Amino acid sequence: MSRPRIGGVVLAAGLSTRLGRPKQLEMLGGETLVERTVRVASEAGLAPVIAVILDGELIPRLQSLGAIPLFNRRSFDGLATSIHVGVRAAMPHDLDGLVLMTCDQVALTADHLRALCHVTEQTTGSLYAGRVGVPAYFPRASFDALLKLEGDKGARELLRGVRSFPCEDLALDVDTEADLERAKAFVASRGSACG
Numbered sequence: 001m002s003r004p005r006i007g008g009v010v011l012a013a014g015l016s017t018r019l020g021r022p023k024q025l026e027m028l029g030g031e032t033l034v035e036r037t038v039r040v041a042s043e044a045g046l047a048p049v050i051a052v053i054l055d056g057e058l059i060p061r062l063q064s065l066g067a068i069p070l071f072n073r074r075s076f077d078g079l080a081t082s083i084h085v086g087v088r089a090a091m092p093h094d095l096d097g098l099v100l101m102t103c104d105q106v107a108l109t110a111d112h113l114r115a116l117c118h119v120t121e122q123t124t125g126s127l128y129a130g131r132v133g134v135p136a137y138f139p140r141a142s143f144d145a146l147l148k149l150e151g152d153k154g155a156r157e158l159l160r161g162v163r164s165f166p167c168e169d170l171a172l173d174v175d176t177e178a179d180l181e182r183a184k185a186f187v188a189s190r191g192s193a194c195g
Helices: 033-043 056-064 079-093 110-116 140-147 177-189
Strands: 006-012 049-053 068-071 097-102 124-128 131-139 163-166
Touching: 006 033, 006 079, 033 049, 033 056, 033 097, 033 110, 049 056, 049 079, 056 068, 068 079, 079 097, 079 140, 097 110, 097 140, 110 124, 110 131, 110 163, 131 140
Parallel strands: 006 049, 006 097, 049 068, 124 163
Antiparallel strands: 097 131, 124 131
């Protein structure tokens, strides 16, 4: 039996309105937030890793990590537009499924991503802060549903009642200056947490 082919889509085209500058470019441990996420996705064996971005400055750095960087010129229309860009780019690769992830969850580990993909026929999310969210694995059968998403809610509706793996540290994401300071302290002290 052949090994499942699972891709990754890193959502990194947000406008970072609360932080006031592109969080994707913030440095932690010598790499930007989006580079960090691409690296972890690659370490988990996801391929291809597609990074949906807003800033061309990142292209050479992401390509050097083996990622496929793609622009989302409609990111102001909401997170769903970035999901569409990533899923459409993934579809020609004949994947069994893909993992959607944001670029600002600094506790993310390759082990956690691998756990999400363990049952390739089932949508599987991450459990933290009392809800199921991203990163989340979606089998190929759900790609059409992902392409029908609208607005800024992302894939939240598709994650209701699905199986999940807990990692409370994933609740730490970077939206504000205070979050960024907490993320830097987390990386300095532990590097990553969830397996």
